[in-house]
Amino acid sequence: MTSADGTPVRVGVFGLLGSGNLGNDGSLEAVLGYLRAEHPEAVVDALCGGPEAVTARFGIPATRLHWYRGEYRTASRTAAIAGKGLGKLVDVFRTAAWVRRHDVVIVPGMGVLEATLPLRPWGFPYSLFLLCASGRLLRTRVALVSVGAAPIGNRPTRALVRWSARLAAYRSYRDAPSRDAMRAMGVDTRRDEVYPDLAFSLPTPPTSAPAGPTGTVCVGVMNFHGSNDDRARAEEIHRRYLDGTIRFVRALVEDGRPVRLLTGDGVDAPVVDAILEAVDSPLVTAAEVASLADLMKETAAADTVVAIRYHNLISALKVGTPTLALCYATKSEALMDRMGLGEYCHPGREVDADRLLEQFRALEKRSAELRQTLAERNLAAARQLEDQFAALTAVLFPATDHRRAHARQEAS
Template sequence: MTSADETPVRVGVFGLLGSGNLGNDGSLEAVLGYLRAEHPEAVVDALCGGPEVVTARYGIPATRLHWYRGEYRTASRAGSIAAKGLGKLVDAVRTAAWVRRHDVVIVPGMGVLEATLPLRPWGFPYSLFLLCATGRLFGTRVALVGVGAAPIGNRPTRALVRWSARLAAYRSYRDALSRDAMRAMGVDTARDEVYPDLAFALPTPRASAPSGPSAPPGPVCVGVMDFHGGNDDRARAEEIHRRYLDGTTRFVRALVEDGRPVRLLTGDECDAPVVAAILDAVDSPLVTAAEAASLADLMKEMAAADTVVATRYHNLICALKVGTPTLALSYAAKSDALMNRMGLDAYCHPARETDADRLLEQFRALEQRSAELRRTLAERNQAAARQLDDQFTALTTALFPATDHAHAHARQETP
């Protein structure tokens, strides 16, 4: 409770939220759950990519991250180039004004310190730098909570990311590789901790009973991605995409030939053309597509499956969280690290070199160990839940010291 003479803590959440990426929104949902449970007195709003979606879905006021609405479209005409340049100046003022109104700003999860997908320095890296710099300027505590990081080759992007991390008041990472990457960039990570991804804190739907030995094989969820390689793969992006799409399509066709129902899943609005291409190429009633609007929807689909094969990082998290044996079409080291943490490191396949025959071989080996792997996942999920409790306790201590003291005092007085 907040007494009459106290001002509620003003908390902002920041990022590409409400923009169609289910993983980003899942991280936001986890942090909002923590705030509502542990700091119900806090007044929360967002500076984000899709303010209308965030307000409608999560019930908090939201402001658009960029003044220029064409920020993430390629600027080719003089007018659009000028508008984008002007937008950078306007965004500096808008971000500073928004940050100044808050006591705390949380960047919830997401790969905000990496460039494993195509990224320009003047896009989100610039926005994150503005946030962290103005937070330091105005005394607003900026927290990068459970974020992902990776080595960055592009010098301007690397510089912006490095300074953003240095200026933040609090940092934690979703895997050890992320912390190592920031240390290699010159950030002092001695006090930074590693915890499971924030999405592991979301509620878990009840899993369906796995198929028995005499039952017919159950459905397979295949999570696809509009994958063109990473930031350093631009020269061969189309070649990488064609190989990924061809290999995934051939794999789905092989499952159908074995009589397996296949459920196609996405994790971002941009993945829809990949689903359409596979449906068109395979053309079988056994292949259907799900319309998931949240990580909760994805988890429900995956809980009903015998096995999951997925590319997007948060598709993998959803599958692992519900305890379904999973094979990763891995496009970055973060996917390999996640699979290793959950005890399934033997079941990773490189997305850049998708080979349908090898993928099918790994899939069959995975299914042979299904019962054993479900037990492993149950144990690892329990450990992840405990570690995320520790993450939220640490976050309260770092960002809400007065509230943390009050909570501790209340616990001491409880008989």
């Protein structure tokens, strides 16, 4: 793929990538798959949270998102506060210089327009604003592709997110509530489309799942403390979630069910440790996962999945395993509705182990039926993402799209 002057088109990818979140990296993998299949001549690099990890895994050059290396550490000392403040200024010029080197920048999926987990406005929202403002000023097209959004209470965060969306050249959302949230925040969404999460375009890895039921239940956990607006009661929310989850796992073990604990980010390890210690049974084991492909293999081998992290849910649904969601944000409910399992949601902030067990048993009774539903919904999601990538090519790479259309006309 080349630009008008014959040089390869330069594409940047941007986000908290390579930082330990498997869902974010899965979204990057999906976009790189699209670029390599449809635009193989593009020169691709990243501005991201974990450049070393991105380069090692995906084979593309990567630059650190923040100049100040302690960006996500709490700053209490004067030197650290000064370093963060200076970093915000330096990042204005670093981001603009990086954007200038590209024809197109893609923000692949992720919840970049939401604050459903604790988030400071001068962290990632500020970085996203710098990206989108630089793109507009330097005439580099910035695309927010199948991103998540949600209502935001904090005014500085809301303002940064709103302006980032307004300045982007292209926007699409992973669910209708995301688009509704941006419309409510004052963004004109009339031309914005809704597509499934990018992870649904990833290949389903081959598995050695047994032909019949094994009794195994995968329980996806999270170091959950509520949303950005829940900071005052974060520890209470965490304790309720953890206590309810422990009671649920203990009940499964008492029924003789093997339980496999799954994570989706490195920060979830303390929750795994707490459950293993509290239940103390050889039936409970922890999976070591490093990608969405690993999560898919684990969930494919299970009879049923109960999970809270969004991309744990996607991994299970994509391989067709009946799934029950512990929902902490509208995105999980929207996902379950899209996949035909909307009635199997449970509040993540108020985990009631007895009620959760009732829902779990009801889910298992319909296992065969729901597996068929998931197979049909996955086919539909894959087709919709093909449309998404075609739309992306038309908007971001019009010269290439025009040449392909011309070639098809000549061939006919």
